[in-house]
Amino acid sequence: MIEKREFYINGEWVAPQAGRDYAVIDPSTEEPCAVISLGGTADAEAGIAAAKAALPAWRATPPGERIAHVEKILSIYQARVHEMAEAISLEMGAPIDFALAEQAGAGSWHIQNFIEAAREFQWVHPLGDGTPGAMISYEPVGVVGLITPWNWPMNQVTLKVIPALIAGCTMVLKPSEEAPLSSLLFAEFVAQAGVPAGVFNLVNGDGAGVGTVLSGHPDVEMISFTGSTRAGRAISRNAAETLKRVCLELGGKGANVIFADADEDAVRRGVVHMFENAGQSCNAPSRMLVQRPVYDQALSIAKATAEATKVGSPRESGDHIGPVINQAQFEKIQGLIETGIKEGATLLAGGLGRPEGLNKGYYVRPTIFADCTPDMTIMREEIFGPVLSIMPFDTEEEALTVANDTPYGLTNYVQGQNGEQVNRVLRAFHSGMAVANGKSRGAGAPFGGVSASGRAREGGRWGIEEFCDSKSIGGWFE
Known part of the structure; x- marks a missing residue:
């Protein structure tokens, strides 16, 4: 039995403050394969506080240095991709060959695509011809809450965490409690890559607990959620009071x-x-x-x-x-x-x-x-x-x-x-x-x-822009 009760907060693996055990079920056997902790309000708030404290330094870090951290994450991910495939296969039942080629492979593919997009990204650029001194700059949104699903765990984690890092945001990730093992492993990659303490935090929990804290907290400027349309509506309602940005990638019926x-x-x-x-x-x-x-x-x-x-x-x-x-x-x-x-x-x-x-x-x-x-x-x-x-x-x-x-x-x-x-x-x-x-x-x-599928735009340049606020500038010295 795998035991993974700790959360990754402020650069350390820490015991839950208000946790309760939760069994991760192997869908191929219907038997528990791991035990994690579901955090409570105190755990979520600790992750948010760490992200808030780390924000000024991370947003001031030059984009090239932020990209370099992501490049290290990619290198570690590629070196440990078989571990990732095994975790995904165990937690959500993907056949091991598919888990390696497609499930785990999606994560490294997205990271590489974000790196390439980031190298070409114009953080400050002219508004257009004929408007001297008028510029547009892209600034990090701030502290973001990331809520990811179980069906394509690394696909969705990388589509959120990586552009948030590149944009200069700090974050709290709440992966699905149904398939948390791959995200816990990903947190190890982030730590191994030397991402500064507090920039990336992971708190396990359910939607009603940690998810609700993230979507309603005044210090969280943005929620990026992938999951059901029903849950997306609930998150939107909870987020409305604090007027945070809500990016939803929901269901489909193609x-x-x-x-x-x-x-x-x-x-x-x-x-x-x-x-x-x-x-x-x-x-x-x-x-x-x-x-x-x-x-x-x-x-x-x-x-x-x-x-x-x-x-x-x-x-x-x-x-x-x-x-x-x-x-x-x-x-x-x-x-x-x-x-x-x-x-x-x-x-x-x-x-x-x-x-x-x-x-x-x-x-x-x-x-x-x-x-x-x-x-x-x-x-x-x-x-x-x-x-x-x-x-x-x-x-x-x-x-x-x-x-x-x-x-x-x-x-x-x-x-x-x-x-x-x-x-x-x-x-x-x-x-x-x-x-x-x-x-x-x-x-x-x-x-x-x-419509009911949400209006997120995840991936490439659009994915980076999603974690940025655009600033309109006049009087820029050429």
Whole structure:
């Protein structure tokens, strides 16, 4: 049993002042694998006080020196990446190969992209031509509270901690209590890199405790939160009294529009993407809309892809998916599968219960529903599991109406070979991100949505700007 009860505050590992034990559950065995402490108000306030005390010196540190600290963090991260992968695999059930390449890999990738963006970042620059002495400067927001989720732990920790460090902010990180081990390891990297005491602090806790203190505290100038839309609303309400900046990266219900001229791998690619990370990604393409001439063919490919998707232990090497995070999530997914059946969707693959041969652990059968309609629960609610809903469409206008008929607006996808049509659809999606034909959005591109998906913009230059206040200056001496 791993015991990690201490918090990282003011450059030291310290015992909780108001802690209580919390068991971290291995989702593949349903058994405790670690014990941490959930902090209380006193612990959160100690982290905030340390960050506040460290702020003047850190914000005055030249950007080049701040970047140098981040470069050290990256070097340590890369040297200890296998430890990170093992921690993530244990705490949230990612298969070990996926945990190394994608989960832990996402962290080092983001750090590198931030370093490159920071080297080109113009901290003070002219407003424009014809306005001599008019300048714009970027200044750190101040003390920030960072609240991160369990599904992509290092992806989200690095998307918040690293730009905050570069911008000159000091911070308190509250990782998810469901998957805290990777963040505790990351704190070791920060300490090993020699980041000054108080600049980075980590306090474990739950949303109702430490999360509420961070989002409501007058000394915290900004909250950056990734998680559910429900929690995002609660954080916004609590933060309103102190008028702090609130940056939210929330849920999604992505549409994947497949036109009749899409490439032959489009459907398989969409199913594989949906099932990645056991469907526990906010940007998952969970609604597949297929143009009617290729609908039957698409169902055949989707069914075969689902049936070929292996489910297995996170400890085993290979190309398979693992369990979902916990009992509550498992039961939620089972309930939504049952609802899909009751509401008349055609169960094409998977269904209720665990996959064959897996009698313990929060494993879900890769499931596909066909013949869905836009009003069905499985087409409207974020399931956050390996469940894909498919429906046919006839026209581009119909597809866009369905794709945009959601309170969410994170990522939408389109597959097709007509360049004018694809570009038109990409622009017409009501979402913060849009992707065609499986292409990358590019290193350093901002990640974030609109509407109920929040409006954060994390990554690259935009991610650094998010932790800055812009200052408008007149009378600058040239």
